[in-house]
Amino acid sequence: MHRERIPVYVVTGFLGSGKSTLLSRWLKEAPFSNAALIVNEVGEVGIDHATLGFSGDASMLLADACVCCSGLPALNEALEQLFWARLHRSIARFEMVVIETTGLADPGPLVASLSLNAFVKERYRMAGTFTTIAAPNAIDTLARFAEARAQLGGADVAIVTKTDLVSAEELDALNAQLPNARIAHSANASFALQDALALLAQPAHRIERPVARPFSRPRSHDAVTHFIAIDEASDIDGLHAQVRDITARHGDSLLRLKGLVRLKNREALALVQFARGDAHARITECAANAVKSGLTLIVRTQA
Structure with missing residues (x-):
């Protein structure tokens, strides 16, 4: 069948x-x-x-x-x-x-x-x-x-x-x-x-070009993940200051930072996002499902 x-x-x-x-x-x-x-x-x-x-x-x-x-x-x-x-x-x-x-x-x-x-x-x-x-x-x-x-x-x-x-x-x-x-x-x-x-x-038509360097499949990732628990942030400005400190501490090795953080006296959570190359983190209020309050960092271990 x-x-x-x-x-x-x-x-x-x-x-x-x-x-x-x-x-x-x-x-x-x-x-x-x-x-x-x-x-x-x-x-x-x-x-x-x-x-x-x-x-x-x-x-x-x-x-x-x-x-x-x-x-x-x-x-x-x-x-x-x-x-x-x-x-x-x-x-x-x-x-x-x-x-x-x-x-x-x-x-x-x-x-x-x-x-x-x-x-x-x-x-x-x-x-x-x-x-x-x-x-x-x-x-x-x-x-x-x-x-x-x-x-x-x-x-x-x-x-x-x-x-x-x-x-x-x-x-x-x-x-x-x-x-x-x-x-x-x-x-x-x-x-x-x-x-x-x-x-x-549409019909597949792959162009044979080198992609910056010869293509290779990674077997493992030269990166580690950390979670920083933040039970509650006083306000958005205070959270911005915390994130600036974290991004400055890790420098170019910080590949990604994301998180949902509880705000004092607010029902909404703060959604924090930062990626390598960004001038600063984007922090917005977000009505998301309940998760641990804090930030997840992905940090490169090798240059």
Whole structure:
């Protein structure tokens, strides 16, 4: 008996490239609004999972593990659990699965695992990988980080984000380095899901170009994750001061800082975001699910 396999879409991209912001928009648009969501984060606290605004009940968090390093068994288990929950109608019927990886993940092992696990292979099929890269520091990111090169090397569609922050000449220079002819541009998460799927449906045409340095797949990541608990911040200004101290202390080794922090006498949480290359952290109030109050840091261990 022929069984229609469930399509799986992967959304990946280097730390701070805006993939979560873009995905948050896509999850409100059809057909992703009728998807199951799996979020993978390297920290012990699922910040993206808490802030994506996903309204469906088919949602799973794979925290404190990178899927391309040690998280593949957990991913396969999550896909099995979702399938049986869907079959037994303990969750609403979803038509596809969307997986958001960590900003350090190489999507290659994840994609390969869908065909290596017998249960997953029989019931799911890989539908496409979207990779985001931030325009302002993309060339430097590709030169310095094998993870970013691996992500672009495995992309079906490459989405250059934050294009409003660079000139047309800088954007042309970046496009000339990308190894994928399916390239889209996005400013302020403006790239619509329907446009992304339409681009994915176009015939594949990969351009053989070196990506800053010869492409290689990382076996491990020269980065560690720390969580700094902050029970409560007095106000936004005080939190800004704390974050400035942290970013100054770590300097260029700080790749990413994200967190949800409780504010004194406020119901809303403060969402804190900082990525390598940012002039300062962005702190906004956020109505998110309850998580540990504090900041997750991803720090590079080697220069």
